[in-house]
Amino acid sequence: MKPTLLVLAAGMGSRYGGNKQIDGFGPNGETILEYSIFDAIQAGFGKVVFIVREEILDLVKEKFLPKLEGKIEVDFVLQALESHVPAAFQNPERKKPYGTAHAMLCAQEAVQTPFAVINADDFYGKEAFQVLGRFLSEEVRPDLHAMVGFAIQNVLSENGTVSRGICETNEKGQLIGMTERTAIALDGDRILHKDGEEVIEIQPDTPVSMNCWGFHHSVFQDTARMWEAFLPANKENIKSEFYIPTVANTLIEEEKAAFEILPGGKTWFGVTYTADKPVVIAALKALHEAGEYPDGLWS
Template identity: 70%
Template sequence: MNKPTLLILAAGIGSRYGGNKQIDGFGPTGETIIEYSIFDAIRAGFGKVVFIVREEILETVKEIFLPKLEGKIEVGFVIQSLASEVPAEYFRPDRKKPFGTGHAVLCAKDHIDGPFAVINADDFYGKEAFQELGVFLQEKVDPELHCMVGYALKDVLSENGTVSRGICETDVENRLIGMTERTAISREGEHIYSREEEEPFEIDPDTPVSMNCWGFHPSFFEEAERMWKAFLPLHQDNLKSEFYIPTIANTLIEEGKGNIIILPGGKTWFGVTYPQDRPVVEAALSQLHQQGEYPADLWAL
C-alpha cells in the first residue's frame, strides 16, 4: 500500500500579514505551523512531504526543515514561478500576481506518483484532519474519488478582519455538489455575513467550508492539466486571473468526472491572515503542548 504524499502550498506572498508567515515561528520553541502539519501527517501514515515555494525562499525553507525531517519522512521541493507550466506563447513578463492554488498543485505533478493531500502552509488543521486524510488516501483507489476535510464556518473566522472562504453545498451522502467563493466574511453579533456586494449575504454558522485541506487520487493531475491548458488562452490578458483548486473541483463535479467526499476531520483550525492573529495562534499552540497533544520537542525522536 502506497503511503500518501503531503503537498504543502508555501509559495504565498502573505501581503496582509506583511511577511513570510510560512516560515515564521509560532510554537513555544519557535516551531512553524508547517511543522505541526508534518508531525500530524507522519502520525497518520504519510510517507513524503513536498513543499511548493517561491525561488527566493527555497534555501531558507531547506535550512529550516531538512535537518528536522531527516530520517523521518522523504522530502521534496518544487518552485512555483510565473513561468512554471506556462507555454512561451502565454507567458506575460508584466504579470506580478501568482496564478493561485490550482497552478501550485500542477507544478508538483512530476514529483508525486500516488495519492496525495494538499494543505496551506499557514493553517493549523488538527490531528483529526490528517487521520481522516490518511485513512481515505490509503484505502480509496477509485481514480474519480477525491476528498476534502470540511470545517464549520463559525470555527474558521478571524477576530481581526474579514476572510474569504469556499462555501460548500453538499448532498445527503456528504458529497460536494459545488463550492462558491465568498469574500469579506465576518461575524456580526450572533450572525455571519459576507459583504462582498452592496447587500450583505447571511451564511449559516454551521455551513461546511473549504480551508484548502484536500485529498486527491493522482488522476487529479491529468484533469487539472487539461483545465489549465483551457484556462491560459482565455485569461492571458487578465494579469490578476487565478487558477484555483475549487475551480478544478467544481469542474470535475459538473462534468461528471469526479466525486469529492467531505470528510469529518475538521475539529480544530486556526491560521494567520493578519499580524494580529499571531498571539492567538501562539496561545493555541502553547495550550496544545500543555495538554499533551504535542511533545515539547516535535523532532526529538
C-alpha cells in the same frame, strides 16, 4: 505506497506582512507547518513536497530539512510565473502567482501516490490527517476524491475579512459545488459576506474548504486539461487565479468524480493578519500543555 503531503507554501503573505510559512509560533519556535507534518507522519504519510517561490527556497530548506531528516522523505518544487505557461500566454505585467491549482500542477513530477494538499500557514489538527491518511490509503479512486470540511464559525479571524470556499452538499453529504467568498467577517453574532452592495448571511455550521484536500494521482491529468483552457481565457487578466475549488467544481459538473467531505475538521487556526499571531501562539501552547504534542516536537 504511503500517501504524499503536498504543501502550498508559495503565497506572498501580503496581509500578514512576512513569510508566515517559516515564522515561529510554537513554544520552541515551531512553524505552524511543522505541526501538520508531525500529524501527517503519525497518520502514515511517507513524503512531503513543499511548493515554494524561488526567493524563499533556501530559507525553507534551512528551516525544515534538519528537523525532517530521517523522519519523512522531502522534496521541493518551485511555483513561478512562467511555470507551465507557454511564452504566448506569459504577461510581463503579472506579479502574483496563478493560485492553488497552478501550484498543485507544478508538483506533478514530484508526486507518484495519492496525495493530500494543505496550506502551509493553517493548523488543521491531527484528526484531519487521520481521516485523510485513511481515505488516501483505502478509499481514493480516480473518480473519488475528498476534502476535510470545517464549519465556517470555526475558521474566521477576529482581525479582518477572510476568503473561504462555501460548500454545497447532497443528501449523501458529498460536495456538489463550491463558491469562493472573498470578504467574510463576523458582524455581531452573524457571519456575513459583503461584496459591494451584496450582503449574504452564512449559517454558522456551513461547511467550508480550508484547502485540505485528498486526491487520486489521476487528478493531475484533469488539472492540466483545465489549465490549458484557463490560459487563453485569462491572458489579459493579470489578477486571475486558477484555484483547486475550480478543479473540484469542474470535475463534479462533468460527472467525472465525486468528492467526499471527511469529518476531521474539528480544530483550525491560522494567520491571515499580523494580529492573529498571539492567538496562534496561545493555542499551540495550550495544546502542548494538554499533552497533544510533546515538549520537543522533533526530539
